Amino acid sequence: MKKAAETQHAIHPSIKSRWSPRAFSNKQVEPEKLLAVLEAARWAASAMNEQPWRFIVATKDNPAEFEQALHCLNEGNQRWAKDAPVLIFTIIKKTFTRNDRPNRVALHDLGLAVANLTMQATELGLHAHQMGGIQFDKIREVYQIPEDYEVVTGIALGYYGNIEQLPEDLQEREKGPRLRKPLSELIFAGTWAKPASFVNNNP
Ligand SMILES: Cc1cc2nc3c(=O)[nH]c(=O)nc-3n(C[C@H](O)[C@H](O)[C@H](O)COP(=O)(O)O)c2cc1C
Known part of the structure; x- marks a missing residue:
């Protein structure tokens, strides 16, 4: 299924065709593609080149790690994200390493990194669906995230599956306009x- 943006001005094809699906195929993401997506995130700009982003990645070829990550999502997101082959949590470092001052733009810089990630994913025929609906306290505890870091979002990553695999209410949302x-x-x-x-x- 494709849901390209109906833009009023011409834009980059990967921005136009990116969207957030729920019907993921359980086909594994090839390691080189997963690495390319994370490499794209790594090359984002950031204030003072702090690179405040961190990513925790769980893939389905490690079932225990995948289940651990899946159970850190809100129940509404677990309903569909269970089918994605890769789950990612995004985290920021809240202070600058060079002077320990608060990094007011860490969230901004993480957003840049995730934008790169989603663009690269689209370029490789993959989809990324970002999620604010995650269990922040549980993630901190399960992954032993230190004080100076903050959990921000989850991302489901993978190939598109089949809309019919979704429960009916989610099929309707999947078909909704952008x-x-x-x-x-x-x-x-x-x-x-x-x-x-x-x-x-x-x-
Ligand atoms: C930070 C962030 C949090 C989001 N949280 C959720 C979520 O918890 N569950 C969900 O199904 N979609 C979530 N979304 C997806 C948005 O609903 C989606 O990006 C928006 O409706 C625009 O649709 P599009 O990405 O297909 O253009 C989130 C997106 C972002 C960027």
């Missing part, structure tokens, strides 16, 4: 909430 706010609600100039004229003139 919607975005118009640029005019997002891009301002001069003062807050005043749409930039170049946006207004080119809806």
